[in-house]
Amino acid sequence: MPELPEVENTRRYLVQIGLPGRRFTGVNISWANTLKNPSLRELQQQLPGSRVESVQRRGKYLLMPLDTGATFIAHLGMAGRLRVHPQNQPAPPHLRHTFPLDDGRELRFLDSRKFGKLWLVADPQEALPPLGPEPLEPGFSVEDLCLGLAGHNAPIKALLLDQAMVAGIGNLYADESLFLAGIHPLRLGWDLSAAELARLRDGIVAALSSALAQYDRSRAAEWPDPPPALETWTIPRAKGASCPNCVSDMACMTVRSRTTWYCPQCQPAKASQPVSRQLSAPTNPQVGVR
DNA sequence: AGTACGTCCTGATCGC
DNA sequence: TGCGATCAGGACGTAC
Numbered sequence: 267m268p269e270l271p272e273v274e275n276t277r278r279y280l281v282q283i284g285l286p287g288r289r290f291t292g293v294n295i296s297w298a299n300t301l302k303n304p305s306l307r308e309l310q311q312q313l314p315g316s317r318v319e320s321v322q323r324r325g326k327y328l329l330m331p332l333d334t335g336a337t338f339i340a341h342l343g344m345a346g347r348l349r350v351h352p353q354n355q356p357a358p359p360h361l362r363h364t365f366p367l368d369d370g371r372e373l374r375f376l377d378s379r380k381f382g383k384l385w386l387v388a389d390p391q392e393a394l395p396p397l398g399p400e401p402l403e404p405g406f407s408v409e410d411l412c413l414g415l416a417g418h419n420a421p422i423k424a425l426l427l428d429q430a431m432v433a434g435i436g437n438l439y440a441d442e443s444l445f446l447a448g449i450h451p452l453r454l455g456w457d458l459s460a461a462e463l464a465r466l467r468d469g470i471v472a473a474l475s476s477a478l479a480q481y482d483r484s485r486a487a488e489w490p491d492p493p494p495a496l497e498t499w500t501i502p503r504a505k506g507a508s509c510p511n512c513v514s515d516m517a518c519m520t521v522r523s524r525t526t527w528y529c530p531q532c533q534p535a536k537a538s539q540p541v542s543r544q545l546s547a548p549t550n551p552q553v554g555v556r
Numbered sequence: 557a558g559t560a561c562g563t564c565c566t567g568a569t570c571g572c
Numbered sequence: 573t574g575c576g577a578t579c580a581g582g583a584c585g586t587a588c
Contacts, residue, residue, distance in 0.1 A: 341582085343581090343582060343583085344565085344566095344580080345566085345567090378565090379567080380566075381582065418559090420559060424559085427582085429583085436582070437582085522560075559588085560586100560587080561585105561586085561588095562585090562586085562587095563586100564583095564584095567580095570576105570577080570578070570579085572576090
């Protein structure tokens with residue numbers, strides 16, 4: 267599922283393959299629900315003839331500013347992929363939309379789950395929802411985290427999935443970040459100590475940057491598609507798997523209807539609890555431990 | 557206002 | 573073995 271590292275990997279691919287500088291010559295949309303902002307007719311009128319200036323990223327959104335002043339925006343949803351291939355190359359499975367370019371190639375939007383979205387907007391600031399700080403920007407600080415979490419009574423796992431808290435974190439990297447920080451997913455946002463917030467900031471940065479580095483190293487293979495064996499996360503997400511840190515069994519539960527993997531030993535339910543009580547199951551009735 | 561939950565989708569996996 | 577049921581998950585609308 268595309269989260270920040272996957273979207274950034276796609277951005278680097280699109281830049282590398284030379285999308286900036288190319289001009290769109292057409293619009294072929296086969297699934298209208300993907301279009302969020304303009305109607306299909308408006309998109310067909312406005313996109314052809316415009317040139318891509320650059321490919322940028324904000325959170326999980328890819329932004330392509332055009333020479334017309336408008337911005338073409340893509341969100342990959344759950345399974346979306348953007349690729350550039352020759353127009354005469356056979357269509358792969360799940361190809362939803364194509365945008366022919368002026369050099370004989372075309373920008374392809376593949377999306378098996380149909381959760382991806384496209385926008386063409388005059389002002390991206392108005393089109394995008396509220397987004398928190400960029401965790402891989404050098405300025406991402408503990409203070410940024412505190413500002414977002416202050417006063418929130420929800421589980422930290424749920425808060426990390428809120429794009430207004432930190433931009434770009436999804437279900438997998440939320441689990442990774444909490445594991446690296448040694449924080450239980452059900453700890454409440456306001457209840458985290460300064461030391462825990464500092465560990466969480468470091469965990470977020472480490473999880474995202476480590477994954478991105480793995481994508482960079484995989485460029486020689488099937489870039490931008492990672493090799494089948496590439497796993498960009500640290501914790502095993504499987505029944506019976508053991509924690510890579512302490513070798514006790516990983517646990518799985520549902521938080522906000524999202525599968526959540528954690529180590530009960532390394533991520534104690536209460537920060538000050540003695541080790542002997544750390545293995546007790548959460549008592550929240552909304553949560554069922556498998 | 558803040559939090560919780562259903563909905564959209566389809567490929568993969570589960571269970572009878 | 574085969575087929576129907578269930579699950580997964582980001583963002584958003586609605587409900588509490």
